Amino acid sequence: MVVSRSAAVSAIPAGDPARGEGDVPVCDRAYPPSRDRLETMAQRVLSMEKAQRMAEFFSILSDPNRLRLLSLLAEEELCVCDLAAALEMSESAVSHQLRTLRAARLVRYDKRGRRAFYRLDDHHVLDLYRSVEHHLDEPCG
Amino acid sequence: MVVSRSAAVSAIPAGDPARGEGDVPVCDRAYPPSRDRLETMAQRVLSMEKAQRMAEFFSILSDPNRLRLLSLLAEEELCVCDLAAALEMSESAVSHQLRTLRAARLVRYDKRGRRAFYRLDDHHVLDLYRSVEHHLDEPCG
DNA sequence: AAATTATCTGAACACCTGCTCATACTTTAG
DNA sequence: CTAAAGTATGAGCAGGTGTTCAGATAATTT
Numbered sequence: 001m002v003v004s005r006s007a008a009v010s011a012i013p014a015g016d017p018a019r020g021e022g023d024v025p026v027c028d029r030a031y032p033p034s035r036d037r038l039e040t041m042a043q044r045v046l047s048m049e050k051a052q053r054m055a056e057f058f059s060i061l062s063d064p065n066r067l068r069l070l071s072l073l074a075e076e077e078l079c080v081c082d083l084a085a086a087l088e089m090s091e092s093a094v095s096h097q098l099r100t101l102r103a104a105r106l107v108r109y110d111k112r113g114r115r116a117f118y119r120l121d122d123h124h125v126l127d128l129y130r131s132v133e134h135h136l137d138e139p140c141g
Numbered sequence: 142m143v144v145s146r147s148a149a150v151s152a153i154p155a156g157d158p159a160r161g162e163g164d165v166p167v168c169d170r171a172y173p174p175s176r177d178r179l180e181t182m183a184q185r186v187l188s189m190e191k192a193q194r195m196a197e198f199f200s201i202l203s204d205p206n207r208l209r210l211l212s213l214l215a216e217e218e219l220c221v222c223d224l225a226a227a228l229e230m231s232e233s234a235v236s237h238q239l240r241t242l243r244a245a246r247l248v249r250y251d252k253r254g255r256r257a258f259y260r261l262d263d264h265h266v267l268d269l270y271r272s273v274e275h276h277l278d279e280p281c282g
Numbered sequence: 283a284a285a286t287t288a289t290c291t292g293a294a295c296a297c298c299t300g301c302t303c304a305t306a307c308t309t310t311a312g
Numbered sequence: 313c314t315a316a317a318g319t320a321t322g323a324g325c326a327g328g329t330g331t332t333c334a335g336a337t338a339a340t341t342t
Binding site for chain 3: 232252256
């Protein structure tokens with residue numbers, strides 16, 4: 001894991017805004033690609049296993065109701081029925097979605113009496129959330 | 142848009158690591174929630190429209206093969222057949238996925254001869270990609 | 283010109299997702 | 313104790329997603 005880290009990070013290089021859009025890299029390579037080129041690409045490409053895990057994480061955030069749940073829980077802990085009332089969803093649907101978020105360790109809950117109070121359990125997800133929110137607010141996005 | 146920005150950003154507050162996990166906020170509120178509380182939550186919750194757009198964006202990144210395509214295109218521009226060879230996918234499947242990425246403005250292409258060279262068209266997506274990559278590399282993740 | 287190459291596209295199919303509904307469980311109220 | 317409230321969960325179903333397959337298009341080669 002430690003060894004693969006540098007390779008993994010280099011698989012997606014820094015933004016590199018220094019390189020202008022104009023100077024296009026080599027464009028008329030031989031086809032089919034040589035074994036060397038294929039091997040080079042194989043080293044750069046995200047492993048299937050890692051891609052799978054990343055995709056699963058993104059898919060947790062790819063549902064509007066889950067995002068709305070997170071947006072409320074980012075402010076304060078709330079119980080299932082409050083969440084259901086605020087989002088105008090059935091309590092069953094909310095419970096199912098919270099289960100999904102729980103499985104992904106994005107929220108955790110705390111049962112008091114017959115109510116279950118949910119709160120965020122992941123600080124990274126907020127940064128991500130805000131990044132995309134900001135990204136989509138851009139005029140070109 | 143400008144006016145809504147502050148409200149939108151405040152919907153998800155800063156990480157606020159200063160507040161310890163110990164001091165739990167108010168936990169035994171009345172139920173059902175008062176009109177005031179419901180109204181407050183309604184102001185904080187992500188709008189359905191915005192949630193929809195964010196979810197669509199995340200869903201673009203929620204497929205392992207699309208992530209692998211992006212990981213290759215982050216390094217250099219590549220044509221469909223190179224990508225297909227590197228990922229061991231059919232050229233048709235790659236073309237379909239590139240169409241999806243194109244529609245989301247994450248990649249753009251450049252046709253030369255009978256080949257189509259694809260490259261990234263979005264700088265934000267790399268930051269996001271790296272954030273999640275880093276997040277999932279953590280021991281607790 | 284005909285054949286080949288690189289890509290694109292629509293249809294069809296299998297798989298996955300998120301909802302509702304019915305039901306069960308646990309805790310509080312009467 | 314019984315009844316009700318709050319939540320959890322499995323089954324089932326409608327809708328969405330990603331692949332393959334067949335076919336079309338345009339540029340190159342022979």
